[in-house]
Amino acid sequence: MTLSDEELDALATDFIRTAVAEDTKSGRFDRRVRTRFPPEPNGYLHIGHAKALNIDAGIARDFGGKFNLRFDDTNPVKEEEEYVDGIVNDVRWLGWDFGNEIFFASDYFEQMVVWAEQLIEQGDAYVDDLSPQEIREYRGTLVEPGENSPYRDRSVGENLDLFRRMRAGEFPEEACVLRAKIDMASPNLNMRDPVMYRILHQSHHRQGDQWCIYPMYDWAHGLEDSIERVTHSLCDLGYRDHRPLYDWFLDRLGIYHPQQIEFARLFMTYTVLSKRKLLQLVEGEHVQGWDDPRMPTLTGMRRRGYPPEAINAFCDRIGVSTANSVVDVALLEHAVREQLNEHAQRVMGVLDPVKVVIDSYPEDQVEWMEVDNHPQRPGLGKRTVPFSREIYIEREDFMEDPPRKYYRLAPGKEVRLMNAYLVQYKTIVKDEEGNIVEIHCTHDPNSRGGEAPDGRRVRGTLHWVSAAHALDAEVRLYDRLFIKENPEEAAEGETFLNNLNSNSLEVQQGCKLEPSVAEAQPGDCLQFMRVGYFAVDPDSTAEQLLFNRTIQLRDTWAKIQSQAQTPRKKG
């Protein structure tokens, strides 16, 4: 697929795409586009990675190019197979096409050594015997230049011999390293003779014990990109200062040279996105694992019920720039609601049930009401829902002494039971503690389906579930994990862990769901009308239904009420 210059111009929607379009038009890379996503398999992917993926893979897709999924597995001490599988799974879930070929940096180790020897022969690299501590001291500081290592001027022959012996396993860890010979006085610390290889007597998750020297990121990354003929190597702003080094290695080697371009990482309100902190949440058991629905990990969001389309739509909307910014989590939630509103089937479920007895309704009668699966999308079909004399409604849908503008059930009021009947309040029954046990109503038999026979206006419409047919379920209600917009903002001596929301998980037992819900499969996300979206948990069974609240519906009534309690200040 070859794009015309006009088509390329149309794709130049942000600074990276503009650069890619220009390079393609100029023929710099033979009008070819190839990107890559290079995670290190040392943790699970999170929403920030979804942004990177959206840029990397999205550009390849839009420019008719190719996209490589490549594991940057150059550090055996931190990496595990478990993470490889998890990451592949997440990338697939988001829907990105990586051609079903998975690349591994470790597959290039042999070629990297050949190139390292080339650099040694050119006098561009040397084996340094300084200890880690000494290397740090020789490096200088931000404002002082570094000093040359006393081993910097070894002969090519000696360097080659030493490097080969490093590889052969003759030295213990930390005995020596291979370094690039650049400039110890460079104002860019990355250029002060960076380490290329360190000795690690560790077995690698894919290479086993074949290696005892492992390449450092700066040395390895450009080579990986070069081998894969990547055209544009996109990474986060943190690597901006590394680009001169990326270019230096490729130039010295005289090999195919991709273009590195950096963009800002994603930050979001009420969430933390650093691997270290996410790991702390898991290991400190502040959440129940990487896939806890409160986690910003892709596996967590999947369990929560967030559709992958929503995550990608979110990434499309936040844009790409080089400014550090904090995106409002409400934007993500908006994308989730938008997707779910369009696609989620509607059902009725009562989270906090209170029984309603319709005195006027025949005792043993059951009517199966025909109901739309999605009122705005008739194409999604219909189902039947049983109605009977005793039903459950939401406890908060009845008030003995309601405030103004409350148009749910209350003394003297008539409401509509969605798709069933109009009912009128009669009386209530309380237990000794004063809790409402039953609400008694009468129905208008001429209102079957919920239509008022005389056209009278009935404002309130409630969801309900027939008591005799109700399915019991446990529903987990999730709220944001942190109470502060910026979780890092902690008092003296405190950390982000002090900003954890102690009410981020509320388990609700004894919820009552309409029987059709039994057919839902793990992962399915349904709208419980008037309440929110709920996803079937992977642990859910026919005996114990388990739902995770994905997200609430917008709740204008709740907003009105909270405003009534705390009036907004007027200036």
Place this chain on the structure above:
RNA sequence: UGGGGCGUGGCCAAGUGGUAAGGCAACGGACUUUGAAUCCGUGUAUCGCACGUUCGAAUCGUGCCGCCCCAGCCA
């Protein structure tokens, strides 16, 4: 005090010399068998600040201020 990057309404973000897109949020209203969705409407944005160049600057120049990143044998 070194180097790199960034500063456009509450939050993102277009715009690259011709007189400030769009989305989210917020706030009104219409409609409504989801107080949802949908629809309509609402913002005097000192374009970080100050000088300067120009007929004209968010866009160019100079100076200043603020924020972020870099001193791993991590990526």
